[in-house]
Amino acid sequence: MTGTKILGFGGYQPDKVVTNDDLAKVVDTNDEWIRTRVGIQSRRFARDDETVTDMAEAAGAKALAASGLEPSEVDLVIVATCSPESPMPNVAASVASRLGIPAPGAYDLNAACAGFCYGIGAASDSVRAGSARNVLVIGAEKMTSWIDPTDRSTCIIFADGAGAAVVGPAGEGEPSGIGPVVWGSAGDQAQKITIDGRNGSLKQDGQAVFRWATTAMAPVALEACRRAGVTPAEISAFVPHQANLRIIESIAKKLGIPRERVADDIITAGNTSSASIPLALSRMAEQGRLQPGTPALLLAFGAGLSYASQVVTVP
Ligand code: UT7
Numbered sequence: 001m002t003g004t005k006i007l008g009f010g011g012y013q014p015d016k017v018v019t020n021d022d023l024a025k026v027v028d029t030n031d032e033w034i035r036t037r038v039g040i041q042s043r044r045f046a047r048d049d050e051t052v053t054d055m056a057e058a059a060g061a062k063a064l065a066a067s068g069l070e071p072s073e074v075d076l077v078i079v080a081t082c083s084p085e086s087p088m089p090n091v092a093a094s095v096a097s098r099l100g101i102p103a104p105g106a107y108d109l110n111a112a113c114a115g116f117c118y119g120i121g122a123a124s125d126s127v128r129a130g131s132a133r134n135v136l137v138i139g140a141e142k143m144t145s146w147i148d149p150t151d152r153s154t155c156i157i158f159a160d161g162a163g164a165a166v167v168g169p170a171g172e173g174e175p176s177g178i179g180p181v182v183w184g185s186a187g188d189q190a191q192k193i194t195i196d197g198r199n200g201s202l203k204q205d206g207q208a209v210f211r212w213a214t215t216a217m218a219p220v221a222l223e224a225c226r227r228a229g230v231t232p233a234e235i236s237a238f239v240p241h242q243a244n245l246r247i248i249e250s251i252a253k254k255l256g257i258p259r260e261r262v263a264d265d266i267i268t269a270g271n272t273s274s275a276s277i278p279l280a281l282s283r284m285a286e287q288g289r290l291q292p293g294t295p296a297l298l299l300a301f302g303a304g305l306s307y308a309s310q311v312v313t314v315p
Contacts (some may be wrong), residue, residue: 003170004124005177006315007069007134010062011163012055013269018166020156026093027152034156034157039245043159043270046142051085055162056095056140059278064099066315069134071100071168074166076132078106078123080115080139080274083146095138105132112193113241113302114183115274116163120298121181121308125168138164139274148201149251156165158202158241163278177313179228182220186212186305193303204303213247213301218254220309221299228295228311232256236294237284237314241301242266242276251299260289273302290314 019042020031034040046055056079064071078138079092092106093261111118116139121134140162149155170176193204217240225232232255240248252262265280272279277298284290290312301307 002128003174003176004127004167005164005170005174006012006314007168008063008066008310008315009163009165009278009281010059010066011161011279012058012062013044013161013279014050014055016045016047017042018045023156027150027155029152029156038157038248039264039266040156040270041267043268044161045144046160050142052081052083052140053085053091054143055142055160056091056138057098059140059162059164059182060095060099060136060138063166064136064239067166067170069178070165072102074101074104074134074136075171076105076123076126077101078119078135078137080111080119080137081108081141082110082112082115082273083141083143084108084171091140094205101136110188111306111308112304113243113273113276114300114304114306114308116277117298117300117308117310118183119182120165120167120178120312121183121310124178124181127167129167131296134166136164136166138162139215141273141275143202143273146195146202151201153206154204157271159272161269161272161275164283165278176248179224179309179311181310182224182227183308185219186309189305191282209305212242212305213243214250217299217301217307220307221251221255221297224299224309224311225297230295230311234295235261235297236291236309237261237263237289239263239277239280239284239296240299242269242280243271243302
């Protein structure tokens with residue numbers, strides 16, 4: 001079986017910056033509470049007329065350009081999203097068409113905030129098995145369309161954006177640049193994060209999810225390192241789902257990964273669900289915090305409760 005690697009990645013954020021003070025004009029909250037309890041200073045909200053498909057297209061175009069591939073070389077498109085504008089048509093086929101990718105396999109994947117790592121796992125396995133040559137994986141979310149703007153427990157956390165990566169075969173004799181995915185779920189806790197019905201809005205039992213993330217996720221990340229044959233000390237960048245800076249720092253501490261190697265894009269991006277990991281990767285690259293050829297650890301978790309983790313080589 002062939003090895004796989006990430007050929008390129010990219011992110012897209014909407015223009016509108018929303019600060020904590022902006023939200024404090026609408027709900028009973030304040031900058032101090034949000035910074036200390038969640039770690040967010042500002043986030044981006046999509047325009048009313050901006051769709052998940054639009055943001056997915058923008059991020060997908062960047063990842064495709066970074067990969068150096070022609071659209072015709074991509075034959076599978078996976079869009080991880082839990083907030084599409086409608087269940088049909090799926091986002092993936094429309095995005096592929098807009099990007100000029102001719103007749104690829106195209107499907108949407110819903111593992112909520114874990115979706116991007118599920119997508120990378122599925123893409124890598126598809127290339128290894130020979131059912132795809134190159135795969136465009138996108139995480140795209142318009143969380144604000146499923147948030148009650150008057151609910152202070154959620155409206156200060158969630159935000160919009162998209163990120164993407166292209167997965168392709170590793171070169172002859174080159175070691176695989178995508179380690180085995182460690183994925184799973186705790187469906188007995190499915191009611192901890194929900195959107196009820198067509199007109200519902202996102203509700204979560206924040207404290208319960210916080211406890212689960214800070215206890216159950218470090219072992220998952222460690223297992224991903226073990227299966228990839230690296231130790232946490234060798235990880236050059238730890239890119240966990242950007243749900244809460246306190247969760248991020250707690251897991252990093254358990255893994256013994258120093259703070260300067262840890263993604264903290266939540267500070268200016270908020271929680272963008274399946275878009276958060278590729279957006280955080282893109283931010284680290286812009287900041288010059290990624291070293292090509294070194295191992296980065298991805299760890300995603302959220303509603304389901306679903307989770308996934310893998311080690312990837314920075315392209
Ligand atoms: O991405 C999907 C996965 N989701 C997660 O990983 C979320 C995990 N959970 C969390 O990140 C945190 O639990 C939250 C950020 C959601 C909440 O933080 P917390 O420290 O667990 O706060 P809490 O819900 O226990 O609330 C503490 C207090 C309450 O007041 P009382 O009852 O102590 O008087 C809340 O009413 O803070 C109050 N509160 C707020 N105060 C100001 C809740 N939201 C706010 C707010 N501004 N926005």
